Amino acid sequence: MTQIVVPxxxxxxxxDQQGAGLGQPLLDVRGxxxxxxxxxxxxxxKRRVVKAVDGVTFHVQPGETLGLVGExxxxxxxxxxxxxxxxxxxxxxxxxxxxxxxxxxxxALRQMRRRMQIIxxxxxxxxxxxxxxxxxxxxxxxxHGMVKGRQQLxxxxxxxxxxxxxxATMRRRYVHEFSGGQRQRIGVARALGLQPSLIVxxxxxxxxxxxxxxxxxxxxxxxxxxxxxxxxxxxxxxxxVRHISERVAVMYLxxxxxxxxxxxxxxRPLHPYTQALLSAVPIPDPELxxxxxRIILExxxxxxxxxxxxxVFQTRCPKAVAQCKEAVPAWREAAPGHxxxxxxx
Numbered sequence: 001m002t003q004i005v006v007p008x009x010x011x012x013x014x015x016d017q018q019g020a021g022l023g024q025p026l027l028d029v030r031g032x033x034x035x036x037x038x039x040x041x042x043x044x045x046k047r048r049v050v051k052a053v054d055g056v057t058f059h060v061q062p063g064e065t066l067g068l069v070g071e072x073x074x075x076x077x078x079x080x081x082x083x084x085x086x087x088x089x090x091x092x093x094x095x096x097x098x099x100x101x102x103x104x105x106x107x108a109l110r111q112m113r114r115r116m117q118i119i120x121x122x123x124x125x126x127x128x129x130x131x132x133x134x135x136x137x138x139x140x141x142x143x144h145g146m147v148k149g150r151q152q153l154x155x156x157x158x159x160x161x162x163x164x165x166x167x168a169t170m171r172r173r174y175v176h177e178f179s180g181g182q183r184q185r186i187g188v189a190r191a192l193g194l195q196p197s198l199i200v201x202x203x204x205x206x207x208x209x210x211x212x213x214x215x216x217x218x219x220x221x222x223x224x225x226x227x228x229x230x231x232x233x234x235x236x237x238x239x240x241v242r243h244i245s246e247r248v249a250v251m252y253l254x255x256x257x258x259x260x261x262x263x264x265x266x267x268r269p270l271h272p273y274t275q276a277l278l279s280a281v282p283i284p285d286p287e288l289x290x291x292x293x294r295i296i297l298e299x300x301x302x303x304x305x306x307x308x309x310x311x312v313f314q315t316r317c318p319k320a321v322a323q324c325k326e327a328v329p330a331w332r333e334a335a336p337g338h339x340x341x342x343x344x345x
Contacts, residue, residue: 024098025059026230027083027198032056032092034075034082038305050304052078054254055092057331062197063228067245067262069235069277071301075254076234077121080200083232084116085109096198114144117191121203123183127175134171137161137189144194160189164219181212188219192227201233205240217244238281242266250274253312254304256331260338270340272317311343319344 033055038048053075060066068076081087083094085101094101101112120126127136134157140146147153158168164185175183184204191199201220205213221244223229235241241248242262249259250273258271269275276295283292297316302308308315314324321343329341 023061025095026062026064026097027060027232028093028095029056029058029079029083030093030095032079032082032094033090034078034087035090048305051254051307052304053082053089054307055331056251056254056256058249058256058259060198060230060232062230063224064247065224065231065233065245067233067235067241067248068251069238069241069248070251070257072236073301073304074251075304076236076251077202079251080118080202080232080234084113084118084200086118114194115196116198116200117194117196118200118202119184119187119191119204122207123180123187124175124207126187127183129175131175132171133161133166133173133175133178133186136175136186137171137193140190141193146194156193160193163192163223164189165215179212180208181215184208184212184216185219188216188223192223195227196229198230198232201231201235203235204233206235206237213240220244238277250277253301253307255312256339256341257313258338258340258342260335264335264338268338270334270338270345271313271342272319272344273313311341 032053033051034053035049035051038050056075056079058066068079070076078087082089083101085094085104089102092102096112096116099112101109104112131139134154137157137160138153141153141156147156157171161168161171166182166185166189170178175186178186187204204220205216208216217240220231224231231244233241233244245262247259248262248265250257250265250271252273258265258269258274265274266278269278272295276297279293279295295318297318299316302312302315308325310326311317311320311324311329314320317324323343327343329343331339331341334340334345
């Protein structure tokens with residue numbers, strides 16, 4: 001089992017200070033690390049770890065949406081699961097409503113989980129096919145004792161179904177009787193039932209058709225406006241992230257590369273990796289599309305088992321210098337509210 005290391009209380013991290021004027025963050029992640037022991041041929045290797053998440057720091061304000069983007073395998077989903085303590089961190093702090101979840105266990109952690117929920121990526125695999133839609137939505141309500149009696153439970157389930165745009169009569173249907181978009185609405189209703197203040201959205205629209213994606217995004221925005229829910233929105237579709245997020249954070253190989261307001265990061269990206277990501281986003285203007293510069297990254301993403309020295313992006317960075325191969329760049333504020341880990345900025 002991976003050992004949990006809890007750092008001693010110390011001064012607030014630099015990025016946390018940027019949100020001080022906005023009040024205490026709802027979620028405050030400091031130096032989060034998630035390392036998994038390496039396996040080869042089914043045998044656990046000693047002294048080797050996969051650094052899925054390596055020193056990630058960010059915060060989310062109440063009612064805010066933070067978009068977390070990056071290539072597949074960069075550690076986005078592991079970060080989201082570590083926030084919810086579905087994966088226990090190796091080191092770092094996850095402060096939710098001012099309390100460190102890393103140090104919690106048992107009933108205390110279970111009570112905190114009522115305030116945090118998750119919407120999974122796969123609407124087909126995240127719902128039990130042997131349960132009706134009503135039973136799926138009712139299960140967390142029963143587990144956490146949120147309702148009293150069968151009539152109150154039925155009324156709450158019907159209310160949640162209608163809240164996400166489904167008919168209350170659908171509560172008796174099984175999962176296979178719903179489309180992909182309807183299944184994801186059931187997942188949203190299940191997450192909404194416990195009245196959470198934070199929902200981790202783990203690529204909730206990536207498995208859906210584009211037209212259905214827009215419906216789910218609009219639903220999430222409506223629920224956020226109505227209930228003041230904060231979202232940690234994990235995705236690789238930069239167009240979707242730009243639409244729904246107030247701030248955007250970019251990850252690469254387990255580390256945070258850049259974080260800023262969505263307009264700032266899309267109009268003035270500082271990190272070469274962010275610039276490359278944004279250059280790949282298509283623009284619905286043929287003339288502008290033909291004139292803009294595309295940044296093509298060479299090589300493959302290194303293995304998290306053997307990350308490169310210095311900056312983890314230096315093996316693919318077109319602007320890398322000798323310093324990038326020798327020293328890990330500090331996570332610093334290059335402009336007000338604009339954080340970046342790059343020697344060249």
